[in-house]
Amino acid sequence: MNGTRHEEFRAYVAERGTVLLRAATQLTSDRGEAEDLLQAALAKTYLAWDRIEDPSAVDGYVRRAMVNTQISWWRRRKLDVYPTDRLPDRPVDDDHAGRSEMRDVLSRALRRLPERQRIAVMLRYYEDMSEREIAETLGVSVGTVKSTVSRGMTRLRELMTAS
Template identity: 50%
Template sequence: MTDVTEEFSSYAAARQKALLRTAFLLTGDYHAAEDLVQIALARTYLAWNKIRDKGALDAFVRRTMINEHSSWWRRAWRRLEHTTDTLPERPDPPPTLDQSERDEVWELVCTLPPRQRAAVVLRYYEGLSELETAAALDCSVGTVKSQTSRALATLRGRLGPPPASTSTVAEEGAR
């Protein structure tokens, strides 16, 4: 082992518990804390020869953990998932369309004007947020909202009225 690797290994072994405690306080999740410490130590290893004051290693690693943790929250996938102690109740599955119905909907989507079609595809097929869609289309969020709204209104009009549910039929019969 080289001298740098030995120094780094000694530092990492000695400070790992303290760094893990700090990372847990930042993340609130033990597994995310382990990931955060691993990333911070990997970056510290890569910068080891550039760090002049070895007495400030803890400060360097903590700053790296804070920066990395902040960038996690900027990423879209972090907003979509989080761990919990209990499983949420499962919602009713969305109604499924058979292949011919999916083909019919896609054909209708293809008849939309290009901007409306792009907004619908990015928002609903790709699952992007309004902000991400606006960035992809190089327009404002308001434009994405209006294009999507117009597209959905057009699609609803072309699909026709939704089938009446049994509760709607019962309510009309009670009138």
């Protein structure tokens, strides 16, 4: 990569890093994992930087890399992670200071969803992907996507009304 392209990439990361980290945090629900996820996605983007011709497509490329990486990680550790009814205490991030109460409630409710439901809901409503696109991304049927999103939204409603 020549110096100019390298500087373009650095400028992109400096400009969009915070927004991309927020998206990664919503996918993982853990700040540390989100940072790892974003770093992995940016490494893939860096390697493909010369092939990305449309500057407006870079965010989409990074987000797709994050989703694909998260799915890969999820599949790899699927057998190692056992959900529980009790959530661990989490430190309060200074990042939440400006959020509205509703956004905070939604964020907490999303973190309480099972990972597969959370990813499906995030792809559907945060990334505005169609059910078919989500099915292709997750490697499942459209029916599975519909039922997963439906169960996730039902659970979100329950969690938000209980808060």
